[in-house]
Amino acid sequence: IAGITQAPTSQILAAGRRMTLRCTQDMRHNAMYWYRQDLGLGLRLIHYSNTAGTTGKGEVPDGYSVSRANTDDFPLTLASAVPSQTSVYFCASSDNEPDEQFFGPGTRLTVL
Amino acid sequence: GQNIDQPTEMTATEGAIVQINCTYQTSGFNGLFWYQQHAGEAPTFLSYNVLDGLEEKGRFSSFLSRSKGYSYLLLKELQMKDSASYLCAFMDSNYQLIWGAGTKLIIKP
Numbered sequence: 001i002a003g004i005t006q007a008p009t010s011q012i013l014a015a016g017r018r019m020t021l022r023c024t025q026d027m028r029h030n031a032m033y034w035y036r037q038d039l040g041l042g043l044r045l046i047h048y049s050n051t052a053g054t055t056g057k058g059e060v061p062d063g064y065s066v067s068r069a070n071t072d073d074f075p076l077t078l079a080s081a082v083p084s085q086t087s088v089y090f091c092a093s094s095d096n097e098p099d100e101q102f103f104g105p106g107t108r109l110t111v112l
Numbered sequence: 113g114q115n116i117d118q119p120t121e122m123t124a125t126e127g128a129i130v131q132i133n134c135t136y137q138t139s140g141f142n143g144l145f146w147y148q149q150h151a152g153e154a155p156t157f158l159s160y161n162v163l164d165g166l167e168e169k170g171r172f173s174s175f176l177s178r179s180k181g182y183s184y185l186l187l188k189e190l191q192m193k194d195s196a197s198y199l200c201a202f203m204d205s206n207y208q209l210i211w212g213a214g215t216k217l218i219i220k221p
Contacts, residue, residue: 042116042199042211043155058208090154097207098142098162103154 002026004104006091012110013081021076021107023091031094032074033101034058034066036087043090049074081111114138118200118212124190125220132185132198132215140205144176144183147199149214155199158185187217195219 004025013019025032030051035043045058049068063085065077074093078085088108092101116136124130136144143162147155161167161176161183173186185198197214204210 040213042201042213043209044211045208048208098160098203100145100157100160101209103156105154 004091004093004102006089006104006107008107009105010108010110012112013078015081015083015111017081019078019081019109021078021089021091021109023074023076023104024072025074025091025093025102025104026072027093027095027102028071029093029095029102030071031097032068033092033094034064034074034076035090035092036060036085037090037106038087046076046089083111085109086111114204114210116200116202116210116212118198118215120213121216121218123218123220124187126190126192128190129186129188130190130217132187132200132217134183134185134200134212136181136183136200136202136210136212138181138202138204138210141178142203142205142207144174145201145203145209146174146183146185147201149197149199151196158198190219192219192221 007022033048034046044060047066049055052071090106091104094101118134146158149155159174166175171188176183199214200212201209
């Protein structure tokens, strides 16, 4: 793989279900990010990780959790999905601040 | 507080020049980014300005005025493939990106 991959590409989920969105990068970047993108709004940061073993809350963290066990992987978990979490989710990574962020292809999630 | 603003939509003609403006307010600033996003795809990096002035990169140029909280992206010799959304974002004092909602650019033949 080259760059950042995300899985699944899209998913329809019943409200109340648990869901993990996967993100893997092979660029050995220190920092990783999860954003959601909704129509008419800018990208909003959910959680971030500056380096393996550390995570932080972004602008809209409620209902989401992350872990960073190693450099490459940064999964995002929705413990109990709600319809307002219907969105396109992008994972991104960067090497050093304030470097550009590289984005994965996104996951389109629909919660019914 | 922090905020960032850019026009929702712009239309331009193939071969022409278009300028997309972005204004922002923040107490901490570590640079201004422009990204391009085609429909259904991920954002891709275009430019980064941290000092005042114009940065030119091929057909695309980006300008920054920190005192005015203002940036623009200039696209020359427009091509149909330039039809996309252009996202402006500033990096705050915590090195987090604050994003505008994006400007949808429509190119007409």
